[in-house]
Amino acid sequence: MSDTADFASAPAETDRAGSARPSDEKMRQILEGARRVFLADGFDGASMNDVARVAGVSKGTLYVYFQSKQALFEALIKEEHRRTAERLSMFDEAEPDVALVLKRFGNALMNFMLMPEHIALVRTVSAAAAKFPGIGRAFFEAGPQYGADRLAAYFAHQVEAGALAIDDVNLAAYQFLESIQGFHLKRMLFCICEPPPPQAVERAVARAVEMFMAVYRPKQLS
Amino acid sequence: MSDTADFASAPAETDRAGSARPSDEKMRQILEGARRVFLADGFDGASMNDVARVAGVSKGTLYVYFQSKQALFEALIKEEHRRTAERLSMFDEAEPDVALVLKRFGNALMNFMLMPEHIALVRTVSAAAAKFPGIGRAFFEAGPQYGADRLAAYFAHQVEAGALAIDDVNLAAYQFLESIQGFHLKRMLFCICEPPPPQAVERAVARAVEMFMAVYRPKQLS
Amino acid sequence: MSDTADFASAPAETDRAGSARPSDEKMRQILEGARRVFLADGFDGASMNDVARVAGVSKGTLYVYFQSKQALFEALIKEEHRRTAERLSMFDEAEPDVALVLKRFGNALMNFMLMPEHIALVRTVSAAAAKFPGIGRAFFEAGPQYGADRLAAYFAHQVEAGALAIDDVNLAAYQFLESIQGFHLKRMLFCICEPPPPQAVERAVARAVEMFMAVYRPKQLS
Amino acid sequence: MSDTADFASAPAETDRAGSARPSDEKMRQILEGARRVFLADGFDGASMNDVARVAGVSKGTLYVYFQSKQALFEALIKEEHRRTAERLSMFDEAEPDVALVLKRFGNALMNFMLMPEHIALVRTVSAAAAKFPGIGRAFFEAGPQYGADRLAAYFAHQVEAGALAIDDVNLAAYQFLESIQGFHLKRMLFCICEPPPPQAVERAVARAVEMFMAVYRPKQLS
DNA sequence: GATGAATGAGCTTTCATTCAT
DNA sequence: GATGAATGAAAGCTCATTCAT
Numbered sequence: 019m020s021d022t023a024d025f026a027s028a029p030a031e032t033d034r035a036g037s038a039r040p041s042d043e044k045m046r047q048i049l050e051g052a053r054r055v056f057l058a059d060g061f062d063g064a065s066m067n068d069v070a071r072v073a074g075v076s077k078g079t080l081y082v083y084f085q086s087k088q089a090l091f092e093a094l095i096k097e098e099h100r101r102t103a104e105r106l107s108m109f110d111e112a113e114p115d116v117a118l119v120l121k122r123f124g125n126a127l128m129n130f131m132l133m134p135e136h137i138a139l140v141r142t143v144s145a146a147a148a149k150f151p152g153i154g155r156a157f158f159e160a161g162p163q164y165g166a167d168r169l170a171a172y173f174a175h176q177v178e179a180g181a182l183a184i185d186d187v188n189l190a191a192y193q194f195l196e197s198i199q200g201f202h203l204k205r206m207l208f209c210i211c212e213p214p215p216p217q218a219v220e221r222a223v224a225r226a227v228e229m230f231m232a233v234y235r236p237k238q239l240s
Numbered sequence: 241m242s243d244t245a246d247f248a249s250a251p252a253e254t255d256r257a258g259s260a261r262p263s264d265e266k267m268r269q270i271l272e273g274a275r276r277v278f279l280a281d282g283f284d285g286a287s288m289n290d291v292a293r294v295a296g297v298s299k300g301t302l303y304v305y306f307q308s309k310q311a312l313f314e315a316l317i318k319e320e321h322r323r324t325a326e327r328l329s330m331f332d333e334a335e336p337d338v339a340l341v342l343k344r345f346g347n348a349l350m351n352f353m354l355m356p357e358h359i360a361l362v363r364t365v366s367a368a369a370a371k372f373p374g375i376g377r378a379f380f381e382a383g384p385q386y387g388a389d390r391l392a393a394y395f396a397h398q399v400e401a402g403a404l405a406i407d408d409v410n411l412a413a414y415q416f417l418e419s420i421q422g423f424h425l426k427r428m429l430f431c432i433c434e435p436p437p438p439q440a441v442e443r444a445v446a447r448a449v450e451m452f453m454a455v456y457r458p459k460q461l462s
Numbered sequence: 463m464s465d466t467a468d469f470a471s472a473p474a475e476t477d478r479a480g481s482a483r484p485s486d487e488k489m490r491q492i493l494e495g496a497r498r499v500f501l502a503d504g505f506d507g508a509s510m511n512d513v514a515r516v517a518g519v520s521k522g523t524l525y526v527y528f529q530s531k532q533a534l535f536e537a538l539i540k541e542e543h544r545r546t547a548e549r550l551s552m553f554d555e556a557e558p559d560v561a562l563v564l565k566r567f568g569n570a571l572m573n574f575m576l577m578p579e580h581i582a583l584v585r586t587v588s589a590a591a592a593k594f595p596g597i598g599r600a601f602f603e604a605g606p607q608y609g610a611d612r613l614a615a616y617f618a619h620q621v622e623a624g625a626l627a628i629d630d631v632n633l634a635a636y637q638f639l640e641s642i643q644g645f646h647l648k649r650m651l652f653c654i655c656e657p658p659p660p661q662a663v664e665r666a667v668a669r670a671v672e673m674f675m676a677v678y679r680p681k682q683l684s
Numbered sequence: 685m686s687d688t689a690d691f692a693s694a695p696a697e698t699d700r701a702g703s704a705r706p707s708d709e710k711m712r713q714i715l716e717g718a719r720r721v722f723l724a725d726g727f728d729g730a731s732m733n734d735v736a737r738v739a740g741v742s743k744g745t746l747y748v749y750f751q752s753k754q755a756l757f758e759a760l761i762k763e764e765h766r767r768t769a770e771r772l773s774m775f776d777e778a779e780p781d782v783a784l785v786l787k788r789f790g791n792a793l794m795n796f797m798l799m800p801e802h803i804a805l806v807r808t809v810s811a812a813a814a815k816f817p818g819i820g821r822a823f824f825e826a827g828p829q830y831g832a833d834r835l836a837a838y839f840a841h842q843v844e845a846g847a848l849a850i851d852d853v854n855l856a857a858y859q860f861l862e863s864i865q866g867f868h869l870k871r872m873l874f875c876i877c878e879p880p881p882p883q884a885v886e887r888a889v890a891r892a893v894e895m896f897m898a899v900y901r902p903k904q905l906s
Numbered sequence: 907g908a909t910g911a912a913t914g915a916g917c918t919t920t921c922a923t924t925c926a927t
Numbered sequence: 928g929a930t931g932a933a934t935g936a937a938a939g940c941t942c943a944t945t946c947a948t
Contacts, residue, residue, distance in 0.1 A: 062284030145367030154431035200418025209376035506728030517824025589811030
């Protein structure tokens with residue numbers, strides 16, 4: 019999926035029954051330290067010294083687990099992809115009220131995306147994308163694209179069931195996603211403010227759903 | 241407007257007859273060099289050495305015009321704000337076809353925002369926003385917010401004229417802006433691809449306008 | 463013989479029936495790895511990591527057999543002394559044609575000394591001699607000096623037998639040895655070229671023998 | 685003549701009337717520091733930290749004058765070549781006593797070659813030759829080869845003048861040079877001892893000249 | 907005995923910044 | 928005003944060595 023090396027320098031994993039070997043523990047410490055430092059300072063701004071200190075290991079140990087700063091960064095971003103993708107919840111296909119499903123989904127998505135940690139990730143990855151295109155691409159595919167694909171699939175089901183009237187489900191998915199996120203996400207990306215109050219988010223989602231339903235609600239029932 | 245120093249160290253401008261004095265020339269060279277280097281490498285990734293070389297001046301000269309790397313960066317970003325704001329064209333209030341105005345505006349906006357240079361600016365600023373909040377805020381205000389305000393004002397006029405039916409013109413402005421940009425901008429931010437072909441952009445704009453008009457076209461005709 | 467530690471940390475050798483015990487095997491592996499790495503990279507340029515990898519043992523094992531990098535290096539050089547000394551073949555005392563004996567010896571010596579491996583050893587030892595005088599001395603005694611002593615002893619026999627007329631056999635031995643080696647050895651030491659073709663070596667030896675015989679052939683027979 | 689870069693990173697030399705610009709002074713300091721440190725510790729054993737300290741400049745300054753450790757080392761060795769070649773004195777073509785000329789030359793050569801500094805240079809260069817073949821080659825050409833060429837030219841003149849009978853002047857030159865140097869040079873290379881007492885050197889030279897004259901003195905007197 | 911994870915000092919190199927000219 | 932030589936702190940990374948298993 020990506021053009022970058024994959025944990026290449028990690029100590030060989032013997033994979034015995036999932037027991038936490040010392041190296042697993044160190045690996046977790048290192049990635050956690052890297053997460054804190056890289057997301058706060060960006061790739062160029064972070065120093066391996068800081069990573070080591072925050073992770074609570076020696077500088078040398080970092081290089082036992084990862085070949086280079088870049089390799090550690092890439093491993094971290096991949097780890098974050100995984101988490102990101104896992105956070106995208108399922109849609110309740112059984113629920114007949116499509117607007118309700120979209121509202122729930124939209125709110126969950128926003129609560130996740132506006133977390134300072136996620137904002138930091140977006141910032142860091144987009145900045146790094148100029149240097150490491152593979153990282154940007156992998157993140158996009160695991161994040162925005164993956165989410166849009168899932169939503170489009172949901173739309174396709176609902177269209178089949180007669181609950182929505184959409185000619186291009188992919189386009190509709192992107193339209194919906196962008197219309198909820200855009201405003202608050204941009205504000206936070208550029209560091210305008212603290213996360214907005216929940217009501218503000220809910221209102222933004224509600225308006226986006228209204229707009230969406232106004233356009234894509236089946237017309238023929240009337 | 242911003243909490244950061246303002247060209248503080250630039251040589252006093254005596255502004256005689258608008259003729260290009262040597263220091264103006266140097267200043268322009270430096271900012272041009274800074275633009276090339278900072279936008280390519282980010283704040284942390286850029287070195288003053290590179291800036292000096294690309295600008296064609298000595299390293300010492302940089303510090304004659306700007307107190308520090310940070311001051312130079314801030315001056316650069318402010319310069320870019322100015323250009324950005326200037327690019328946001330006026331709306332043709334006289335044109336009765338609102339959809340046509342929106343299409344023209346949307347296309348012009350996208351052509352500008354998807355330029356690799358602008359993408360680099362967005363990346364650089366959002367990354368820097370974690371370190372220099374003032375810079376992020378200033379950019380947001382001069383860019384996205386300024387554009388949204390102008391669009392909202394246009395909407396307000398059209399509502400007054402009966403050409404649109406919008407209760408919250410600010411929200412409508414953001415909805416419109418995000419629904420055009422989101423998809424392609426994100427793809428480029430994460431380095432997915434070259435600028436999309438003009439047709440793709442036109443199609444995205446057309447769809448956004450359709451959606452917008454479906455929701456906000458005055459209903460009284462029925 | 464030398465002022466440096468002597469295999470101090472090697473596992474005690476119980477020497478049972480000469481069978482290859484595991485530790486003997488490891489020891490051989492380690493010394494072979496050390497030989498490859500130290501002769502290629504020099505003492506400072508070599509890393510224990512590389513030695514371990516090339517030897518096919520773990521880094522820790524190195525320190526089971528040798529106290530330190532320096533101790534391993536010294537052990538290696540001593541091992542090489544032994545091989546070097548063993549290579550210096552006997553002289554055929556029975557052969558009446560002294561010139562023939564010298565030619566054979568000279569050719570054998572040169573073939574050995576110009577082997578890339580031996581050149582690497584000379585380079586490495588002479589460089590290390592500044593840091594570890596004992597190593598340089600031991601090598602000199604086991605190599606050049608040992609060879610000269612053997613040759614001088616042969617000369618003494620021939621003088622006694624009336625086949626040569628030499629007043630200072632030691633000096634004569636050094637003169638002979640240097641006049642064969644010098645040119646080609648220096649060229650290879652300074653990396654001028656691949657080993658010279660056998661004919662070139664044979665010619666150099668022949669000339670040296672001629673010169674030697676011209677000076678030291680007994681004059682009174684005529 | 686060599687395949688390595690030539691003072692590439694040194695500040696541009698404006699070469700005005702040989703006046704000592706500040707950078708010339710620093711350059712000399714740096715090369716002097718490098719000489720002390722590299723010749724004492726070898727290329728790998730030396731650290732740029734030590735060079736800076738001994739030279740009395742900051743570490744950063746080293747990199748203003750030389751791109752890298754390797755570049756500094758190469759510049760140093762080239763500087764030493766120059767000195768070496770300059771030390772090889774002319775032969776007194778007018779002196780009719782060839783043996784006397786050879787003795788004087790031999791003694792001067794040995795006094796130079798056995799200086800601890802020169803020994804250190806030989807060690808360092810031969811060790812470095814494995815890593816940087818260009819350096820070894822350049823040194824060989826500027827040193828041993830250059831000297832042998834000069835001596836061969838002198839021989840050619842004397843042959844023409846009837847003072848010597850030599851068929852291969854090149855070979856004769858190498859034979860002579862090696863037979864004086866070999867013994868003492870090797871002893872010092874392998875760190876056997878302090879420089880030998882002058883008498884020992886004179887004796888070695890005298891014997892070499894005797895041997896040489898025995899072989900190459902014109903035979904037509906009989 | 908053998909391992910390899912872990913260390914911290916030290917390596918080469920870069921960088922933002924200063925200052926005499 | 929403009930320069931570029933000089934700096935020292937800090938960067939990424941390597942290494943000889945140790946120690947629990």
